[in-house]
Amino acid sequence: MIVPANPAPLSRYPPISMKNGELALIDQIRATFAHRPTPTIPLGIGDDCAILRPPPGHELLVTTDFTLEGRHFRRDLHPAASVGHRCLARGLSDLAAMGATPLAAFLSLALPAGLPTTAKGRRWIASFLEGLHTLAQSAKVTLAGGDTSQSPSDHILADIILIGTAPTGTALRRSTARPGDHIHVTGQLGGSAAELQTLLTGKRIHPTQTSPHFYPTPRLKQGLHLRSQKLATACIDLSDGLSTDLTHLCESSRVRAEIEAAALPIHPKATFNLAVNGGEDYELLFTAAPATRIPKQIAGVPITRVGTIHRASRARPQITVLNPDGTTHPLKAGGWEHFKA
Template sequence: MASRPKALGNELSLVRLIGRLAARVPARDVVVGIGDDAAVLRLAGFQAQARLILSTDMMIEGSHFLRNLHPPRAVGYKALARALSDLAAMGAKPVACLLSLALPKDLDRRWLLEFLRGFTRASARWNVPLVGGDLGGAEQVMCDVVVVGQASPRHLLTRAGARPGDWIVVSGSLGGAALGLESRRGPAWKRHLYPEPRLQLGIALRPRLGARAAIDISDGLLIDLHRLCLASGVSAELSQHPPRFAGANLKQVLSGGEDYELLFAVPPNRRVPAQLCGVPLTVIGRFERGRPGRIRLLGRELEPAGWDHFGSVLATSTDAELGGFATGRSEVGQ
């Protein structure tokens, strides 16, 4: 009873713990479980080729947003947009969403109304109907968004599958969201507030480019590339700086996160077009043999600094479970 409390540990160790416990329950219908952007199920009621894709994403006041800084409409919009980004990374088409909301009793009703308007705007824009959820009382605003998607195996992408020699390709430009959070103005602020899940692009990646693996850049290029490398058992050699959002510095580009661009592997015999589905594409290097997860930029080895919800920066790790369960990012608070 009176023994000293044990530290919670970092996010990686928690995900490991959860993965270990979850592995005790047989999962016949599960194609991809804990450890990717989303879970993939092959259900008895499905046609042989159809896969169900599921992901959840939390947004918590004080951690992912501040009530006195972020417009509530943007918070609602982003809550759904970032969850959809996980589906984009799997090559899935969204079909529905659910919203669980924990609200303080003294919350201004207008805040909630604006939040819901933003959520509805995103829901209408990507044609993802809200079909259910839950309400509860709490001291902070917290929301958890569940997105449901479908994909055929012909479109489905996971983090595993990149091979040595494949091109490392990134969509759009990076660092904008991090710059926006610092500057709080201009197009960068807008990008921080209203991210754009690359849904069409994600669905096109396999049929159009033969992409073999993908991840969305939610926590930063380096940490997400590191995760993809670990899952694929490869290392990465970046031969050029990634495309930079106007005004962003290199740190914001490499580790800023929340850009929700796609990072993916394309076989060396495929030509990567300058753009696809209206989104610019840039080859920034190649996957290689070598220590899984290692990243080099212009010949120099980098540490994949990332975000940990529980206070410590994630160390380089060879644990392939990293980041799959927990793809949320604490961006603002603490």
């Protein structure tokens, strides 16, 4: 059985009583994410709508992500606290890619009919909320509302909406890379996919808070620094794998890219293939002008230059890999894509 290392005692977030059905679940969520009015969120959970008030001169950035049992997690492989953490981390990583400051989150949660009726199920729900709440506190984001429902199947379904802010006109985008720009990534690549690969072989894992698959760290501080210091010309988060996400950036910016294989910061547990195609690293890939001095670290996270942006050419692949021996080969989008045969 996979359990989180040093889990917070569930007495902090006591399992809900289902005597009153959905209302008890809502009360549990409200108690877990208690919020006092602030200038930016004068009204959170408890009314028909939340009220948000972004700082003057800022615009809102909005993203949404599913977390679906059987697609994004398995109850027999992922601790509930990890599922809650990952549910929120997906949206926070999108905000990080645009240099946004998190403002509010909205959680919609559909549970199988039998889950809240057993002690084991209630513990799962409490641990899920604990994992989400712990990351929310770290990221300083408020759960301001959402919805609850009975799932139409035996699967748990969750959707998270994240809202962030950035000074008007300053948000980082994936469509603004320029020929000659250098390509950089934060952290290490392939660690999440390597851990998942191990899980799927049936090997037992004891995840810690630094396990890249179970508890990824959205690079909010790094994205904010890139935007506020005007270091990046374009940025995207690595959720579907470098090969796929860099393809998105190249298509949006109408450029091509060359990656240096030897420069990739591959996680010690990973291979080259997992580093470029694995996905769920939630690192940032960004471009910067050649004259821009990029620090070796931002908020303690290493920054590595991995390639260069070039002018698009019909005669050249959209992404090529430069091998250590000087040869090159094309890199097709090989990361995750829904509905792909």
